[in-house]
Amino acid sequence: MRLLVDLRARLASTIVFLCLAIAAPASAETWLRTETPRFVLYSNGGEQTLRDYAERLELLDATFWEVYGLPRPPPPPRKLPIYLVNDISGLRTVAPKLLGTAVGFYSADAGETFAMALARRGNDYVLLHEYVHHLTFQNFPFGYPAWFVEGYAEYFMTTTVDESDIKVGLASGRAEGLTFETWLPMQDVLSKRVGEIPYAQRETFYAQSWLLTHYLVSDPKRAQQLQAYLTAIGKGEDSVAAMEAATGVKADAWQRRLLAYLKGQTPYVQFKKTQFPQTKVEVTRLTPVVSALLLDDLHVRSGVGAEAKAPLLAAIREKAGQYPEEPFAQLALARAEIDLGDPMAAAPILRKQLTANPRDVEALALQAGLLMALGDKTPPKRIDYYNQAGSVLAAAFKLDPGRYQTLLAFAHSRIVESNYPSDNTLTALLTTVKLAPQVGAARLEAANALVARGRDRDAIVILTPLANSPHESDEAKLAREMLAKIGSPKQPPKP
Numbered sequence: 001m002r003l004l005v006d007l008r009a010r011l012a013s014t015i016v017f018l019c020l021a022i023a024a025p026a027s028a029e030t031w032l033r034t035e036t037p038r039f040v041l042y043s044n045g046g047e048q049t050l051r052d053y054a055e056r057l058e059l060l061d062a063t064f065w066e067v068y069g070l071p072r073p074p075p076p077p078r079k080l081p082i083y084l085v086n087d088i089s090g091l092r093t094v095a096p097k098l099l100g101t102a103v104g105f106y107s108a109d110a111g112e113t114f115a116m117a118l119a120r121r122g123n124d125y126v127l128l129h130e131y132v133h134h135l136t137f138q139n140f141p142f143g144y145p146a147w148f149v150e151g152y153a154e155y156f157m158t159t160t161v162d163e164s165d166i167k168v169g170l171a172s173g174r175a176e177g178l179t180f181e182t183w184l185p186m187q188d189v190l191s192k193r194v195g196e197i198p199y200a201q202r203e204t205f206y207a208q209s210w211l212l213t214h215y216l217v218s219d220p221k222r223a224q225q226l227q228a229y230l231t232a233i234g235k236g237e238d239s240v241a242a243m244e245a246a247t248g249v250k251a252d253a254w255q256r257r258l259l260a261y262l263k264g265q266t267p268y269v270q271f272k273k274t275q276f277p278q279t280k281v282e283v284t285r286l287t288p289v290v291s292a293l294l295l296d297d298l299h300v301r302s303g304v305g306a307e308a309k310a311p312l313l314a315a316i317r318e319k320a321g322q323y324p325e326e327p328f329a330q331l332a333l334a335r336a337e338i339d340l341g342d343p344m345a346a347a348p349i350l351r352k353q354l355t356a357n358p359r360d361v362e363a364l365a366l367q368a369g370l371l372m373a374l375g376d377k378t379p380p381k382r383i384d385y386y387n388q389a390g391s392v393l394a395a396a397f398k399l400d401p402g403r404y405q406t407l408l409a410f411a412h413s414r415i416v417e418s419n420y421p422s423d424n425t426l427t428a429l430l431t432t433v434k435l436a437p438q439v440g441a442a443r444l445e446a447a448n449a450l451v452a453r454g455r456d457r458d459a460i461v462i463l464t465p466l467a468n469s470p471h472e473s474d475e476a477k478l479a480r481e482m483l484a485k486i487g488s489p490k491q492p493p494k495p
Contacts, residue, residue, distance in 0.1 A: 151213030195472030440475030
């Protein structure tokens, strides 16, 4: 889970693993929902705030492609859910250990991929930073160096949208620090991951990464040099040497050049809002039952720490008990029982829901989860239960082919195959990576399956973006460990 915080708090874009929670009290607030081509947004604030956010996000996505110089691709198979809340307590309902400086977070894992943010204007920059990561991973899943991954996100996160104009590449709040702080050696900026930078110097790393990116992308000739550098990196060349070869600038000369650039008029790109299609925003009001359980259910889907399980389960049982005939409440309860409590308690809930609606994909996925939970509890019957789960998930996938969680769960159900991974299972895993390239667990599972089939080269391609992730997650560390055993990629990133 990537924590989005005020830049002054020196915690931007760090990975947070949440393991401690206190169940939040039920909220009397009514939630609103809207859907755009690329996002599903929820808010417990005002309707106009939700409309503004939806329109801005679609404009920012369109602007990204305009600046990048590529046609805007069609919407992805799965829209990114974004939850907007009024204050930190709303964030902590899902992520209880967030610090008081937090304004949101982004999470991409096996259960769900989503973002949360405070709904106040002025927080766009932090959400946009992480959305750029999400977007580039979706469309350019290559092993880019950390400075560029973070620098490009920093470059775009200052984008502003007003009544008529969109401006990209505005000066960052980082600039002032670069004037007075001691710089990191450019050799370190070019070659190290964020986690390898001393904590006290990470703000400086982000600032230098932003300025170097700004310098390179702001001029067409330098942009070509940047592409040459990235191509060389993709071929496995050393980052410092590749930058010197592409630009003609030695590492120890960059500070002087970038400071001179910073003291000048740093350019920005400006567009008219009328250049882009207008987003039609229709807002619906969610029912009281959905409003009451929306965030608790999201907490379960995004992972719950051991000490949080009992209070969260109790809260969901109490709330769902008030709505015994409401499918959303009962499915939230079934999920909580399977993941946190007594899986068998979910059986009658799911039986009732699937009898009423046999095509309910969420209920089918939960039924498969129940079957695998039962298989884990009764080893002699594990193969039978897992096979049943696989059949249920295959049916769910036919109903909703864009749901990556279904395919990932299907692949897990197939670990009982005598020939694991079969062709079908491997296809499911590779399709999962295509649907959700941000999810590290999917990449690790797919890479393991490829190695088992003797396809080390393909495993390297799958692992490299995760291994080179600037965020120091456990999944990134596992990816690097796997790569150390099977080699390094020699494939250039595509433009």
